[in-house]
Amino acid sequence: MTALRQLASPTGLRSGDHVFWTFDDPADFSAAVLPYLDEGRRLSEQLLLIGTSRVALLEALASLPERDEMLASGQLEVRSVTETVDPARGLEPVERVESFRSEVAAALERGHTGLRVASDATALAQRGSVERRELHVYERLADETLATLALTALCLFDSSLGDEVLAPLAVLHPDQHHGRRETLGCLCGRGPWLSLRGEVDVSLADAVLRALVDVARGAPGEVVLDLADLEFLDVAGARMLASAVRLLGEVGVELRMVRAQRIVGRCLELFDLADGQAVCT
């Protein structure tokens, strides 16, 4: 199981970790990516930094030890978002995740211990709601894939994007650093089912609804939501799940909640969500 973590520093990370990180300005951005990439350097990982422009990225890495040597040897690479995402085609979540899979294989082949990516996705999150939905789908797919690869990912977002955009994105990461906001819960795409973990209360309900509906609506049929690791749900959270069931039902997706803990079930039953919907494993 992947535990939900609130990170104070972007270090102590290993393959499979998938981090959401907000920054306030270029200095704050630099302060996040430097220790993160330097840790990867010491672990002999292939390093990749993606952001708005190469020039700005290289500047952010000015004080990274062995920056120029690593750039020369190819251990470190910087890329602009436009090189990785064709604006005309959109994010193409599946394709993008697959490309990371082959980059990990290439890194291992070159003798590195894995691939460590830091990506400023602010530009992607800034676009319209359709693009944001695609970003949610991508983050979920990335989370699922990361668990199986020698890949560590730090997803960076400018804090000026605002909570409405940032909160659903944060929820799709098991490791979070969202300004001074306390990490409460996440929607995890790892394992056989989608799962809600941690705590979902009135302050997180809207964010979870957006993330959940976006990632589940793509596949008609049944989507199982595992609640075994959900430790707290309030009435607002349960009302949100009732809305998700209804919204997904309208697009042919049957959301089924399973394995709720007793106290979580008390809220679900207020919306007739619990009866007959628990499977034993």
Added chain:
Amino acid sequence: MTPVRPTGEWDGRAFAHEAFLFATDQEVLDRVVPFAVEGLARGEPVLVVAGKRVRKVLAAELGRDVHRLATFAAAETWWRGGHGTLHAYDRDLRTLRATTPTWRLVAEPVWLARDEGREWSRFEAVANRCYAAMPYYSLCLHDRRRLPASVLDAVVRTHPLTWSGQAPVQAAAYEEPQRFLRSVQPAWEPRPGHSAVWTVTAPRDARRALAAVMINGWRARAEDVVLATHELLTNALRVAAFAELAFWTDHETLVVEVSDTGPGLPDETRGYVPPADGPQGSRGMWLAWSLADDAAVASSPTGTAIRLFFRR
């Protein structure tokens, strides 16, 4: 002699709620049989949920007509706590309402004879308000021989109708639901000196703080206390910038008090009103009350204080 009119002026379009107190089998038969026969004659579903003795005498008297009853069930197995019982009952009512224009019910809440069943009177009181538009006649049977005087007193104060011998009539002892609830809730004593008191602006902080003090034999109730308190705080913080949370133990009882300086509760009975159909409508008070063992409200235009009582 005036003929018996088992449902009096009731037109089948709204809720009628009668308490019938009996001490003999004959009294049960004289009241219930004409009531059931009238319903069957009018083509209304007639439901009977009663204790063993009442079922036995009714079955003997009704003979084959017992099979024409929509329900003829034992009341002994119905009790699952006040909130659990009403929630299940509420679902049945909604199902009936979706399919049936009007119906009548004979119900004997036998659990009133047990200590833990006495809270049912509060739900009986609130039913008069929340089921006002439900199109059914609820004839509630109460056995004077089995029920203590305090329960019979609550029965007559929570049913607007009583039986005159010929027809249902307004019950003189009936009280408004809110007045009844205030009279039976735990007395509002001053907080003891050893109370912990916190000012809360975010429910999540209070959850952490409460969970941390739920130790020494209270751990088994921690989840209930934390969730119930969270809901009260969430409500309080909708109407006020901050809320006060006080917390103390009194022997085997833990008391949580949430107070705010908002405009007062629009409806003090909400803790006994089952969730509405559909996802809208408040449920926080219903949930908090159902998680706690008892509750008390002190609400005025200058603020609201709610106490929840949990037994170890």
